[in-house]
Amino acid sequence: MATISSIRTSGDRIEIIDQLLLPHTQEWIEIDTIEKAYEAIKSMKIRGAPAIGSLAALSVASYISASLTQDPRPDFFSSSFEFSKHIKPLLDHLFLARPTAVNLGAALDQIRNVLDAGVESHSPVEQIAREVIKTGRAVHEIDLGQNRAMGKWGGDWIVEAVKKSGGSGEEVNLMTVCNTGSLATSGYGTALGVITYLFEIQKLNKAYFTQSTPYHQGSRLTALELMTLEIPSVMVCDSMVGSLFQHHRIDAIVVGADRIAKNGDTANKIGTYNAAVLAARHKIPFLVIAPTSTIDLNTVDGSGIPIEHRPPIEARLVRGALFPATPDANGKYPQATVMVTPLEMKPEGVYNPSFDVTPAELITAIVTEKGVAVKENGAFDLKNVL
Numbered sequence: 383m384a385t386i387s388s389i390r391t392s393g394d395r396i397e398i399i400d401q402l403l404l405p406h407t408q409e410w411i412e413i414d415t416i417e418k419a420y421e422a423i424k425s426m427k428i429r430g431a432p433a434i435g436s437l438a439a440l441s442v443a444s445y446i447s448a449s450l451t452q453d454p455r456p457d458f459f460s461s462s463f464e465f466s467k468h469i470k471p472l473l474d475h476l477f478l479a480r481p482t483a484v485n486l487g488a489a490l491d492q493i494r495n496v497l498d499a500g501v502e503s504h505s506p507v508e509q510i511a512r513e514v515i516k517t518g519r520a521v522h523e524i525d526l527g528q529n530r531a532m533g534k535w536g537g538d539w540i541v542e543a544v545k546k547s548g549g550s551g552e553e554v555n556l557m558t559v560c561n562t563g564s565l566a567t568s569g570y571g572t573a574l575g576v577i578t579y580l581f582e583i584q585k586l587n588k589a590y591f592t593q594s595t596p597y598h599q600g601s602r603l604t605a606l607e608l609m610t611l612e613i614p615s616v617m618v619c620d621s622m623v624g625s626l627f628q629h630h631r632i633d634a635i636v637v638g639a640d641r642i643a644k645n646g647d648t649a650n651k652i653g654t655y656n657a658a659v660l661a662a663r664h665k666i667p668f669l670v671i672a673p674t675s676t677i678d679l680n681t682v683d684g685s686g687i688p689i690e691h692r693p694p695i696e697a698r699l700v701r702g703a704l705f706p707a708t709p710d711a712n713g714k715y716p717q718a719t720v721m722v723t724p725l726e727m728k729p730e731g732v733y734n735p736s737f738d739v740t741p742a743e744l745i746t747a748i749v750t751e752k753g754v755a756v757k758e759n760g761a762f763d764l765k766n767v768l
C-alpha cells in the first residue's frame with residue numbers, strides 16, 4: 383500500500399516533508415542543524431508526538447555524527463565530561479519546542495541516559511558519541527514496528543467487542559480525531575494504524591475523521607493519508623460529532639495520545655474530550671492507541687499534564703490552495719493564507735489550546751504495542767501494557 387512519510391534519512395542527512403504545505407504541495411526540507419529541528423517542531427512543519435520525538439533524536443545523532451568527521455574535531459570531544467556538557471543543553475533546548483507530548487522528552491531522555499552512563503563509567507568519548515548516534519537513530523526505527531503491533535491489538539479487540547455486542551465484526555465503522563498516520567509517526571500510525579489494519583484484513587467499512595485544529599490537520603493530513611491508502615473515509619467538522627453518533631452506526635472511536643498519565647487520563651488533540659463525552663453518551667467504545675513511550679508514570683493524573691496553547695493568530699488564519707485550483711507552470715497549485723476573523727481581533731480575544739485531557743473514566747481501553755489495557759474495578763493498571 384502507498385504511504386507518505388514525514389522523515390527520510392540517508393547517512394547524516396535528514397529531510398522532513400513540510401506538513402504545513404500538505405496536501406497541495408510536497409516539499410522536503412533539509413534539517414541540517416539542531417536549531418532547524420527545533421524550529422520545524424515548534425512551527426508544526428513536523429507534527430505528531432512520535433514523529434517529533436524521532437526528529438529530535440535524529441537531529442542530535444546527525445549533529446554528533448557529522449561533528450565526529452570534522453578535522454580537527456570540535457573541542458567538546460576533548461573528554462566525556464565536556465562532550466556531555468555540550469550535548470545536554472541541546473537536549474534541553476529541543477525539549478522546550480513542544481511541552482505536551484511526552485515522546486519528545488522520552489526520546490531525549492534516552493540520549494541523556496547514554497551520556498550519563500558513559501561519563502559515570504569513564505568510557506572513551508568516541509564510544510559515548512557512537513552510542514548516542516545509535517540510540518538517536520533507533521528511536522525512529524523502533525516506532526514503526528510498534529505501530530504495526532498496536533494496529534493489530536486494537537483492531538482485533540474492536541472486532542471482538544463488536545461481535546460481543548451482537549454485530550458481525552465484518553464491517554466496522556470507526557471515527558478518529560486529528561492525524562495519527564504515517565506523517566505523525568515513523569510509519570503506519572497509531573489510531574490510523576488500527577484503521578489501516580482493519581482495512582487490510584477487510585473488516586473496515588468506513589473511517590470517519592474530524593477536521594481538527596490547529597491547522598485543520600484532519601482535513602489536510604488525515605484526508606491525504608486515507609486517500610493515499612484508498613481507505614473509504616468521510617470527513618466531519620468537529621461540531622458534527624454528536625450528530626454523527628446520533629445518525630450513523632459508529633463501532634468505536636480510536637484516537638492517539640500525546641501523554642497518558644499514570645491513572646489513564648489522556649492528553650490528545652483538542653476535540654478529543656468532546657468526542658469522548660459524546661461517545662459515553664452513545665455507549666460507543668473509546669480507545670486510546672499509543673506506544674508505551676507516551677505513558678508518563680511520573681504524572682499521576684491529567685491535572686499534571688502541561689497543555690500547550692498555540693499562538694492566537696493560528697486560530698484566525700486558514701491556509702490552502704486557491705480555488706478554483708489551476709496548476710502553475712511548474713504543476714504546483716498556488717496557495718494562500720487568509721484571515722477568517724475580523725482583522726482587528728485582539729490576541730486575548732482568542733482561546734487556542736492545542737490539547738485537551740480526556741479523563742480515564744471516559745476511556746474504554748488503552749492500546750500499546752504490548753497489548754490492551756481495560757479498567758478493572760473502574761481503574762486502569764497500565765503496568766500490564768508497559
Ligand SMILES: CSC[C@H]1O[C@H](OP(=O)(O)O)[C@H](O)[C@@H]1O
Pocket residue numbers: 428429430431432560561562563566567571572573599637638639640650651736
Ligand atoms: C501519532 S498520535 C500522537 C498525537 O500527535 C498529535 O499531536 P500534534 O499533531 O499536535 O503534534 C496528536 O494530538 C496525535 O494524537
